[in-house]
Amino acid sequence: xxxxxxxxxxxxxxxxxxxxxxxxxxxxxxxxxxxxxxxxxxxxxxxxxxxxxxxxxxxxxxxxxxxxxxxxxxxxxxxxxxxxxxxxxxxxxxxxxxxxxxxxxxxxxxxxxxxxxxxxxxxxxxxxxxxxxxxxxxxxxxxxxxxxxxxxxxxxxxxxxxxxxxxxxxxxxxxxxxxxxxxxxxxxxxxxxxxxxxxxxxxxxxxxxxxxxxxxxxxxxxxxxxxxxxxxxxxxxxxxxxxxxxxxxxxxxxxxxxxxxxxxxxxxxxxxxxxxxxxxxxxxxxxxxxxxxxxxxxxxxxxxxxxxxxxxxxxxxxxxxxxxxxxxxxxxxxxxxxxxxxxxxxxxxxxxxxxxxxxxxxxxxxxxxxxxxxxxxxxxxxxxxxxxxxxxxxxxxxxxxxxxxxxxxxxxxxxxxxxxxxxxxxxxxxxxxxxxxxxxxxxxxxxxxxxxxxxxxxxxxxxxxxxxxxxxxxxxxxxxxxxxxxxxxxxxxxxxxxxxxxxxxxxxxxxxxxxxxxxxxxxxxxxxxxxxxxxxxxxxxxxxxxxxxxxxxxxxxxxxxxxxxxxxxxxxxxxxxxxxxxxxxx
Amino acid sequence: xxxxxxxxxxxxxxxxxxxxxxxxxxxxxxxxxxxxxxxxxxxxxxxxxxxxxxxxxxxxxxxxxxxxxxxxxxxxxxxxxxxxxxxxxxxxxxxxxxxxxxxxxxxxxxxxxxxxxxxxxxxxxxxxxxx
Numbered sequence: 001x002x003x004x005x006x007x008x009x010x011x012x013x014x015x016x017x018x019x020x021x022x023x024x025x026x027x028x029x030x031x032x033x034x035x036x037x038x039x040x041x042x043x044x045x046x047x048x049x050x051x052x053x054x055x056x057x058x059x060x061x062x063x064x065x066x067x068x069x070x071x072x073x074x075x076x077x078x079x080x081x082x083x084x085x086x087x088x089x090x091x092x093x094x095x096x097x098x099x100x101x102x103x104x105x106x107x108x109x110x111x112x113x114x115x116x117x118x119x120x121x122x123x124x125x126x127x128x129x130x131x132x133x134x135x136x137x138x139x140x141x142x143x144x145x146x147x148x149x150x151x152x153x154x155x156x157x158x159x160x161x162x163x164x165x166x167x168x169x170x171x172x173x174x175x176x177x178x179x180x181x182x183x184x185x186x187x188x189x190x191x192x193x194x195x196x197x198x199x200x201x202x203x204x205x206x207x208x209x210x211x212x213x214x215x216x217x218x219x220x221x222x223x224x225x226x227x228x229x230x231x232x233x234x235x236x237x238x239x240x241x242x243x244x245x246x247x248x249x250x251x252x253x254x255x256x257x258x259x260x261x262x263x264x265x266x267x268x269x270x271x272x273x274x275x276x277x278x279x280x281x282x283x284x285x286x287x288x289x290x291x292x293x294x295x296x297x298x299x300x301x302x303x304x305x306x307x308x309x310x311x312x313x314x315x316x317x318x319x320x321x322x323x324x325x326x327x328x329x330x331x332x333x334x335x336x337x338x339x340x341x342x343x344x345x346x347x348x349x350x351x352x353x354x355x356x357x358x359x360x361x362x363x364x365x366x367x368x369x370x371x372x373x374x375x376x377x378x379x380x381x382x383x384x385x386x387x388x389x390x391x392x393x394x395x396x397x398x399x400x401x402x403x404x405x406x407x408x409x410x411x412x413x414x415x416x417x418x419x420x421x422x423x424x425x426x427x428x429x430x431x432x433x434x435x436x437x438x439x440x441x442x443x444x445x446x447x448x449x450x451x452x453x454x455x456x457x458x459x460x461x462x463x464x465x466x467x468x469x470x471x472x473x474x475x476x477x478x479x480x481x482x483x484x485x486x487x488x489x490x491x492x493x494x495x496x497x498x499x500x501x502x503x504x505x506x507x508x509x510x511x512x513x514x515x516x517x518x519x520x521x522x523x524x525x526x527x528x529x530x531x532x533x534x535x536x537x538x539x540x541x542x543x544x545x546x547x548x549x550x551x552x553x554x555x556x557x558x559x560x561x562x563x564x565x566x567x568x569x570x571x572x573x574x575x576x577x578x579x580x581x582x583x584x585x586x
Numbered sequence: 587x588x589x590x591x592x593x594x595x596x597x598x599x600x601x602x603x604x605x606x607x608x609x610x611x612x613x614x615x616x617x618x619x620x621x622x623x624x625x626x627x628x629x630x631x632x633x634x635x636x637x638x639x640x641x642x643x644x645x646x647x648x649x650x651x652x653x654x655x656x657x658x659x660x661x662x663x664x665x666x667x668x669x670x671x672x673x674x675x676x677x678x679x680x681x682x683x684x685x686x687x688x689x690x691x692x693x694x695x696x697x698x699x700x701x702x703x704x705x706x707x708x709x710x711x712x713x714x715x716x717x
Contacts, residue, residue, distance in 0.1 A: 056651075067658040073648035128652055153658035202633025227663035486682045556679040561687055 049200055053188030057150060058214030060162055060175055060183070062223040063258075063435055068162050069152050069176065069268070071214075075131035076124045076145040077101070081117045083141035093139050097122055100134055112141070125149045152268035158226050160262045160281035161219070161380065161433060164271045173271075173279060175217060175433070177381050182437045182445065185214030213440035220256035220435045220448075224557060225249055229259040232528075232549040237263050240533035240542050246282040247528045247550065248412055252420050252516060254450040255429030257378070258524065260284075284376075284383040287409040288510050288529070291496030292478075292539070294405030295351040296469065296514075297418050299343055301366030302358045304461040310340040310468060314350045321349045324396045328352055328404075331495075344471045346478050346493060348404040355403035363399055364391045369456035370418045371428055372410060376453070378431045386410040405496055412512075416527040419514045422465045423490070423522035426457040466490050470519040473544075482513055482544035484552045486562040490522070491515020491547065493539035498532070508532045513543035517551055520563040526550055 031039060056071035077097075084090055090113045097112070098105040101123045111120045124147070126134075131144055150165050163174020171180035188211030193204035233245045242263075249259040262282040266274035280286065302308045319333020330347050342350030355363055368374070373388025387409035389398075394407075401407040413431055421428040430451040437446040457465070469490035473479040478493040494512040497504035511533050516525040528543040528550070536542050554560070659665065670677060 066661075067654065070651065070655060070658075072651055072655055128648060151655060153655055154662050154664075157663070200637060201630075202637050203629050224663065553679065562682065 047193040049192050049194045051190045053190055053211040055185040055187050055211040055213050058183040059216045061216060061218050062221050066223045067153055068158055071148050072151050074125045074127060074147050074149045076147045077122045077126055078143055079112045079120045079122050080141040081112050081114045081120055084112050087140045096137055155267050155269055156265045159265050159268050161260050164268050178379055179217045182215040186212040215437050215439045215445055217437050218435040219433055222258050226259040228553045229261045229550055232546050233261055233263045236530055236546045240530060242530045242533045244531040246412055248283045248416050250416055250420055250525045252423045252522045252525055255431045257431055257433045281382060283412045284380055287384045287386045287411050289406050289496045290410050290415050291405040291494035292346045293415055293492045293494030293512055293514050296492050297367055297370050298351055298355050298403045300422055300457050300465050302354045303464055304457040305362060307357050308339050308354055312339050314342055314353050316347050316349045323400055326397050328400055340468050343468050344477045351403040352400035355399040360391050360399055366456055369454045371414055376413055376417055376431050379434045384411050386414055412527050412529050415514055416525055420525040422462050423516040423525055425459040426455050426462040428453045466519055478540040479544050482515060482547045484548055487517050488519035489515055489517045490519035493544060495538045509537040511537055511539040511542040513539050513547045518563045523560050
């Protein structure tokens, strides 16, 4: 017979179990059927996952598809010092990490041995293969975090044109800034649920907005030509102890910029430590008084108006001419020079007299048509329009000073554009650095077409000017050092004193040379500007050799054949002579 | 001759016979339920697989970008120069006398005669002539 005590115990246990189950059942029923919104929301919140799908910024490429800027997936390596201290592996880990990541061992040791800390970055932006080497070591307390970083494979090259994007991935200079809206893309969004192990459950994805990857921007620049130009500028900087130097190479017929370089330069991968002055894209943002190179525009205008002809003779006053009580001097004194010789010898007095003959109104009109005082509209941020006052602000002697490139300031790009217009039958082209924008699917979103800004001079005048500019690099001209073997080069030297408070500096000059080649059938225009070269300081001795250095390699690289005939130029000269009714004296 | 076995009519089966249609429905329901479970499991497995492949695709893309970057760095002008110097190779452009230029039918220059005017881009875009 069963003991009564057992019966009671069993009954109590059964009752307890029953009550428990009943309680659970009641709670369950209450949870499911009662007012459970708050709990439901809590569960949903815990399971909810909302993730922004980060997109890569688009790449920047040169005209041949060489990558100039791109986003890379990298790893941030961080440590959990508490775990490392617990495992007593501080020294071991610090030595390995400092060796693999090329860090100062003392700094790593300090980071991984901070008691009470659970998170310390050891190194950010580590390349995947390097991170993999660290992972292979299986170091305790060392973890990896996915990240993306902007890299510039060519570092310093094209730094002023390419620019950089900041830590917030916003383009902050150069093309990165100018084309930010295309490059940045649009991040996607994914909303879903995760499981107990915090992993996303694929079939619980509620919403997925596809990301739009950043578009690729193709430039008109050629990274090899850029390399040629930058090397030439680097050696010029050293040779002439210059403060700065810059150069541009432009395709004559389309206005495409093939190279644009400025020195000093900076590393795009380390822009944070760069002085602001180094970041200045001088070819477009530095305006200077162009000096004698500007005579090209004034003489072209006068020729186009038919006011002077190449063979007309001008009295150059033996080097000193007083106009309105103010002296005007030539570097070398000349008695009488033809208009052609005024350009070849770079006579200030001759150019001033031509400008006076042209008249203030026409002078201003022509220079404005040449784009002086106005931005060219190139697709780069920070372009300066230069300084060119309207005629009502001119003094009585302004025309004589403007004729020799003073009282007016231009950027190197504006100056080159003027000369390229002469090379291009008088058509002033809009300079362009962006060739096209292609989206991630390979479709072209934006394509640049060459654009004509104006036509300041006629085809005949342009041809005559080409002939006259070729004489500058021939025997007796100021630009002989720009000549390359087998080719005819047209160009003009310029040496401008830098303005200082109360006048012009005696020692600080800007030496420049602007020209194009082959003179008979121009393909490319080049400008070289050197700021404060020492001890040589003239455009002919400083910038013209740099021009030659660039041009020599360029004709080989671009396979520009020499033109084995003088017909084109001699025809121009003849034409110029025919226009003239004889040797006039102005 | 064999005796014909007679059926005992008095002997009735006492147990309950499960109705065949109901059994069929239940079996069908069970099959459907199992199929649903199997499909559910399969979907989950596929979902996991898709997530894995998405990750793999991302990794491969990252690796591709890394390799592209390395290649860009390797073939940079500076590195090529260094490589040439390391192997003591001095590259120079050929002299004009050593170049043989083969004229193309559409070449701008007719060698030995007058140069043919270059294609003037600006004249094809219909601008206002202001000269």
